[in-house]
Amino acid sequence: MRGCALKFRRNLYFQPCRRALSISSASSPNTHDHSRSLPDPFALVAPELSQIRKDLVRLLGSAHPGLDEIASYYFLRPSKQLRPLLILLFSQATNGLGRDWPLKQWMSEQPRPGGCLENLDEPLSRANILNDWNPNIKDKTTLYDPEFTFSLPQTPKELPPPPLSIFSSLERELTSPLSILPTQMRLAQIVEMVHAASLLHDDVIDESPLRRGSTSAPEAFGKKFAVLGGNFVLGRASVALARLGDPEVVQLIASIIANLVEGEILQMQDVEADDILAVPSSQIAKNAWTMYLQKTYMKTASLMAKGARSAVVLGGCMDGETYKEVAYAYGRNLGIAFQLVDDVLDYEAVEDTLGKPGGADLQLGLATGPALYAWEEHPEMGPLIERKFGEVGDVEFARDLVRKSAGVERTRALAIAYAEQARDVLQALPESEARAALEALTERVIKRKS
Amino acid sequence: MRAWPSLSVCKHRHLQFAQRRQHSVLSHNLKAYVSPRPTAVLNTAELLPASPRDPYVLVASEIDQLRSNLLNLLGSAHPTLHQLAQHYFVHPSKQLRPLVVLLLSRATNGLGSEWEQKKWIAECERVSGRDEELDQPLTRPGVLNDNNPNMPEHTTSFQSLFALQTPKISPEHPPLPFPYETNSVSRLVNPPMILPAQIRLAQLMEMIHVASSLHDHIADSSDGSGNKLAVLGGDFLLGRASTALSRLGDDEVVELVATVIANIVEGTIWKASNVGTRPVESPVSPSQGWNRYFNRIYLGSASLLAKAGRAAVILGGSKEGEIWKEVAYMYGLHVGFANQLMKDVNSYEEDASSFDALTAPLIYAWEEHSFLKPIIQRQFSEEGDVEQARHAVHTCSGLERTRMLAFKHAEKAREVLHFLPDSDTKDALEELTIRTVEART
Numbered sequence: 001m002r003g004c005a006l007k008f009r010r011n012l013y014f015q016p017c018r019r020a021l022s023i024s025s026a027s028s029p030n031t032h033d034h035s036r037s038l039p040d041p042f043a044l045v046a047p048e049l050s051q052i053r054k055d056l057v058r059l060l061g062s063a064h065p066g067l068d069e070i071a072s073y074y075f076l077r078p079s080k081q082l083r084p085l086l087i088l089l090f091s092q093a094t095n096g097l098g099r100d101w102p103l104k105q106w107m108s109e110q111p112r113p114g115g116c117l118e119n120l121d122e123p124l125s126r127a128n129i130l131n132d133w134n135p136n137i138k139d140k141t142t143l144y145d146p147e148f149t150f151s152l153p154q155t156p157k158e159l160p161p162p163p164l165s166i167f168s169s170l171e172r173e174l175t176s177p178l179s180i181l182p183t184q185m186r187l188a189q190i191v192e193m194v195h196a197a198s199l200l201h202d203d204v205i206d207e208s209p210l211r212r213g214s215t216s217a218p219e220a221f222g223k224k225f226a227v228l229g230g231n232f233v234l235g236r237a238s239v240a241l242a243r244l245g246d247p248e249v250v251q252l253i254a255s256i257i258a259n260l261v262e263g264e265i266l267q268m269q270d271v272e273a274d275d276i277l278a279v280p281s282s283q284i285a286k287n288a289w290t291m292y293l294q295k296t297y298m299k300t301a302s303l304m305a306k307g308a309r310s311a312v313v314l315g316g317c318m319d320g321e322t323y324k325e326v327a328y329a330y331g332r333n334l335g336i337a338f339q340l341v342d343d344v345l346d347y348e349a350v351e352d353t354l355g356k357p358g359g360a361d362l363q364l365g366l367a368t369g370p371a372l373y374a375w376e377e378h379p380e381m382g383p384l385i386e387r388k389f390g391e392v393g394d395v396e397f398a399r400d401l402v403r404k405s406a407g408v409e410r411t412r413a414l415a416i417a418y419a420e421q422a423r424d425v426l427q428a429l430p431e432s433e434a435r436a437a438l439e440a441l442t443e444r445v446i447k448r449k450s
Numbered sequence: 451m452r453a454w455p456s457l458s459v460c461k462h463r464h465l466q467f468a469q470r471r472q473h474s475v476l477s478h479n480l481k482a483y484v485s486p487r488p489t490a491v492l493n494t495a496e497l498l499p500a501s502p503r504d505p506y507v508l509v510a511s512e513i514d515q516l517r518s519n520l521l522n523l524l525g526s527a528h529p530t531l532h533q534l535a536q537h538y539f540v541h542p543s544k545q546l547r548p549l550v551v552l553l554l555s556r557a558t559n560g561l562g563s564e565w566e567q568k569k570w571i572a573e574c575e576r577v578s579g580r581d582e583e584l585d586q587p588l589t590r591p592g593v594l595n596d597n598n599p600n601m602p603e604h605t606t607s608f609q610s611l612f613a614l615q616t617p618k619i620s621p622e623h624p625p626l627p628f629p630y631e632t633n634s635v636s637r638l639v640n641p642p643m644i645l646p647a648q649i650r651l652a653q654l655m656e657m658i659h660v661a662s663s664l665h666d667h668i669a670d671s672s673d674g675s676g677n678k679l680a681v682l683g684g685d686f687l688l689g690r691a692s693t694a695l696s697r698l699g700d701d702e703v704v705e706l707v708a709t710v711i712a713n714i715v716e717g718t719i720w721k722a723s724n725v726g727t728r729p730v731e732s733p734v735s736p737s738q739g740w741n742r743y744f745n746r747i748y749l750g751s752a753s754l755l756a757k758a759g760r761a762a763v764i765l766g767g768s769k770e771g772e773i774w775k776e777v778a779y780m781y782g783l784h785v786g787f788a789n790q791l792m793k794d795v796n797s798y799e800e801d802a803s804s805f806d807a808l809t810a811p812l813i814y815a816w817e818e819h820s821f822l823k824p825i826i827q828r829q830f831s832e833e834g835d836v837e838q839a840r841h842a843v844h845t846c847s848g849l850e851r852t853r854m855l856a857f858k859h860a861e862k863a864r865e866v867l868h869f870l871p872d873s874d875t876k877d878a879l880e881e882l883t884i885r886t887v888e889a890r891t
Contacts, residue, residue: 062716066725113701124705129760129779131753132709144748146741150780150866155771201685204668205678224668225725227681228715231665231688235712238692242704247696250704254696258689265531265682286609293608319619329614336612421611428614 038440039433042081045088048180048188049081056189060236061136063143066221070229071236073217074196082338083195084188086304086331087311089441092178092434094323100316101175102166108181112159114245117182124242126153132239178434183244183314190244190253191307193237198260200230205264206364249310256303263298266291267366288372288385293336300342301335326428330438333422338445340415343368344408345449347399362395369411370402377405412446419446505882508875509552512644516548516653520660523690524683534683538660547659548652549882550755550785551762554778555648557875560639561774562767570626572645638871647698647765654691655758658707661687662714703764706757717750721807723829732808732827736817739808739826746807752786777869781879784863788886791856795849810855811848812839818846853887860887 042049053075060071095101107115113124121137123130133143202208203216204223210216218226234257241250269291308327317323346359347370361368365388367375375381378401384394402408419442429435506513524534559565664684668677688711695707719725720742733739759782760775768774794809808826816822819842825835843849860883870876 062712064716064719064725065728065730066722067716067719069726069728124702125760129757130705130709131748132712144745144753146744150776152773152776153771155769201681204681207674221726222670223677224665224670225719225722227665227668227684228718231662232712232715234688234692235708235710235715238695238708238711239705242701242708245701247699247701250701251693251696254692257692261682261685261689265686290608297608320617322614322617325615325617329612332612418611421613425614 038443039437041085041089041437041441041444044433044437045085045092045180048088048185049084052084052185052188052192053081056192058136059134059189059193059240060233061134062232063133063135066225067229067232070217070221070225071233073220073229074199074211077212077214079212081192083191083303083307085441086308086334087184087188087191088180089434089438090308090311090327090330091180091184091315093174093429093432093438094312094317094327095179095181095315096175097172097323097430098312098315098317098321099172100318101172102169102316103162104181104314104316106162106166108183113243114183117185120182120186120240120243122243174430174432178432181314183246184311186240186244187249187307187310187314190237190240191303193233193240194253194256195303197230197233197237200226200233202264244314246314248313252306252310252313256306259298259302263295263302266295266298285372285376288367292368292372296336296339297332300339301332304335304338305329305331307331322428326425329425330422333418333425334442334445337415337418337422337442340369340411340418341446341448344370344411344415347402347408359399362389362398365389369414370407371398373407373410374398374402374405377407416446419443503877503881505553505878505885506549508556508878509549509644512552512649512652513545513548516649516656517545519653520656531679531683531686533679534664543656543660545656546789547655547755547758550782551648551652551655551758552644553875553879553882554759554781555644555762555766556642557870557873557879558638558763558768558774558778559643559645559766561636561871562763562772563769564767565639566767567626568645568647568765568767572647574624576646638873642873642875645765648762650694650698651703651758651762651765654694654707655754657687657691658711658714659754661685661691666718698765700764703761706761710754710757713749713753717746717748717753720746720749732829734823736813739813739816743808743810743813747787747790751790752783755782755786755789756780758782773869777866780866781863784859784866785883785886788856788859788863788883791852791859792887795852795856798843798849810852811843814848814851815839815842815846818842853889856887860884
């Protein structure tokens, strides 16, 4: 059963997905080894997650109290911390395996760029050049001084090379106990900051009054300052990124920033169709699905995929080793599964509450998985999608069509397929508690209700 | 070590201030210049020598290329973003930032001890063709423009679940051929050249600038779609700039530019009156007013030019302990200050009815007239406040004194240039300092 997902030859979306019926129950004989209880993925790294959250706000300090407030706004609320979790678990699941692991381990004890924890806050340029005053890190930052004078700095001492002994052993295995490097902890914070910055901007674009049950930042501070706050968080995240000292990781994370906005722009594209009332031809539907999944990748999965990959790179995994690819494939499939479930919940949550006019996605004019599946079964959905549910009554009619169709079930089945795929690629890693936690995570993502 | 050259460039100037003789690059003390009122209004024509050369000429083709790249990028994205391209086309920017980056590059390439390595890497990249990716238009449906140099490409992989990819080994640059000439003698490369990385830096600094302007124009009262465009447009540019920045491959440069992004936000926030729930008090004295003001314009304007200049020279191979990146930083810093001071003078003259912030002309006036304090503290909210403030500025020659401060900064920038070997680019940099403080006709 595990191998089945890899052998899909036809497009997934056109199969009513008969597998759905067999996967839904946990006691299915097809899922492997359910006698072993999977750990709670969050519990495995709970102390680290808590540390990350406390430390993160420290990085955002600024002289202006208002900016301080905006930048830390979303971090003071409880959040799932799914993205940092992924970074931490993949670090534990692969540290020790990479060819350069001995070097990374040695570096983590050295007072040098990309080394021990204290050095991750050490500026690469002099503090009086950067002038990025942070009251929480007073000894390494300054305010601009109008009496700043020209000076010729000292040539820095050359850092000693690592001892040759760390290169002597070729054996690689997972560290015992499982470990996380300071750079990987910092990466988890950076990823969370990038995510928060995108939320700040998204809430302005979507004009949402609420986020996680309380007032959104644009509602509290105004649109302009919410956007600027997001830029500030992004700037500080990028500074921290530079100080990790790994150009490959810098490139990966920077590309996520571009992905996020380009996904948003892609979402604005119109669905094209020649004859919008006909049953969508396979090409039209394929385009609609491609756009949807591509948008999902760019807005959600990319951060998870590249974040996980970056964690593995920081652990010393090199080009040609499979671990980076495992991380990327896991993150990508999990991320898409996560978003598909999100889209399903947007429809289901409506059902529980009486009289609520419609899920947020329809209100925003977005055709997600359930709507696209419904379109296949009910061609009259086509014009609604094309006009982004803009006319009076569209939202209700669309919701109705989705309810009548198998849209929600099929989307959930697709999510399960992606989650299974994520779990499957983990087989390329040696067994460990962290790997088991990552497997458990794939189930959690599917089973969640919020 | 160079001897202090005479200020020959200034031979046509007849400043009435004795302080001029006390200039030296080593005593950049702004506060010393924030002082006496001129006894007569200076005629700026007497101050500026005849200008022989347009600073844009030496880098005209690069500047044009950057401008059309930016237009293409904006235009190729979503049709809605196309409107932004139109706006940018109709209101072209002076491109001051790319100009500074390109000129400083051209004036210093060859001097840094790692110049040879940088030139070699540029040649390798040109051959491998990796450079053009960053100008590609926006991701189109079905085509995933997600090129990461270290990752295998997957453009059509949304038709099925994502399978585990075969790892790819990305090619490393061949090493610099040995033996190469170690740059023990600092000499400008001849003929002068600019590295692709430096052009890329110029482009991304302009993108950051345009993105900040877009985000600056988001308003709460206006319509949702206008705001959406401004947010997305700015974010799009910031995203591309971040990607380009990461590809430059230099952590020090990434750190510098990242602090610029944070600084710009801080500069804007300091200018606003009410942000968040914890209020910031208005300054209580002119001295505090000056501190606040210089801090703000550093963060909002000068920081970008200073750090962009420094980054350009780092990309040309200047190492820590060498003078070149310090020169670049100081030049950008002073030109940035001069530019912003002139802007504050000009916006004062143009818009007679509003006062949006405490700027230099008014702070000069405040030094002489303490009655301005309550007016400033209540942010010109009462009837007659603006008129009183304007009158005070006029009687204290606040505008002229601000101009003098701008000239001082331009002069400082010229002095720092003396550390560089002579070249036509250096002349262009000098010319730029003069043009920055020219009165608008």
